[in-house]
Amino acid sequence: MRFAHFVLREQHLARRFAEKVRYRLSRESGTVTKPHGGRVKFALAFPSTYYVGMSNLGLQIVYRLLNNMEDAVCERVFLPDPPDLLELETARTPLFTLESQTPVQNFDVLAFSLSYEMDYPNVLKILSLSGVGLTSAERDDAQGFAPIVIAGGPAATFNPEPLANFIDAFVIGEAEPVLPEIVSVLSCSRGEPRPEVLKRLAAIEGVYVPSFYTPYYKPDGTLLCTKNAPGMPKKVKRRFEPDLKNYPSVSAIVTPETEFADMILAEVARGCGKHCRFCVAGHAYLPPRARAEADVIKDIADMRKLVEEHTGKAPRVGLLSASVFDHPSSLLICRSLIEDELHFSISSTRADTLNEDIVAALRSGGHQVITIAPEAG
Structure with a gap:
């Protein structure tokens, strides 16, 4: 009897969180919903609450760019508000997106927009809540499917290394010229082994895949050098869009x-x-x-x-x-x-x-x- 009561309470908490999400969607102007079938599915995450994340124009630009592509669909995910976070963890419900309330772990890509280094701990929290594997190595070793975890934005461009063990690929620079190439690679790589997909992503100018680079350090802890894997560029060039028109x-x-x-x-x-x-x-x-x-x-x-x-x-x-x-x-x-x-x-x-x-x-x-x-x- 106690177990049945516990299960019902878990279901109630998860349902209440989903109702809050749907209420938020009803107050928005401009929300995009697209069928998932045949498209590369992006869960676009901002590592803070909805209130903070929806104030970020960079996140919204990426959301529009991806949903304007025929071969892609993009939905948003945020760190739940503190009371919701507690409910979600109590209900043991995997984190899901706003638009379709689909679990993040069912998407092809979990993409983070990183503006502030102080949000880095929240990146790990979202990874944990989503159940996609905390580190790149865990996702590489996973028996089942795991999304490719990508990060971009000013913080990722300026210094991606603090998150190098947790992110599969970084976009160094601006999203406009790089995203269409990422979508193309992922669309053409369906069913391929994860290491092969990461190799294809690393071949895109402006994409840094940390697993193909090994850092070496001096005795005092400072960086000595970095060795790139065969076929990988020695330096990753920052991409930018010359004409924003x-x-x-x-x-x-x-x-x-x-x-x-x-x-x-x-x-x-x-x-x-x-x-x-x-x-x-x-x-x-x-x-x-x-x-x-x-x-x-x-x-x-x-x-x-x-x-x-x-x-x-x-x-x-x-x-x-x-x-x-x-x-x-x-x-x-x-x-x-x-x-x-x-x-x-x-x-x-x-x-x-x-x-x-x-x-x-x-x-x-x-x-x-x-x-x-x-x-x-």
């Missing part, structure tokens, strides 16, 4: 349940040429590239229409860049938003870019607080 600049999904509630995030520029030593963006995303004013405005208008159809109200807009007003047409973008009666804010800017016209535009757009880095100029 063909890629959307805005959020794929808008939701009220996030730090930037009901806000369209719009990337006006990528990278920074100032090379401040404390800023990853000035090194991991070179060269600096400004998006065309007309493209940004059109992408915002298209997403606004989708959000208004779903919610009946106008969203806010967040303009993103390492320094928004380094963009040569940033003031024109702001004025266009004001004309369209959209409130907006900016991520950050350099102190030396501010002038009376810009401050007036920010005030008209409803912006109240500015983040600047005085030591950067």
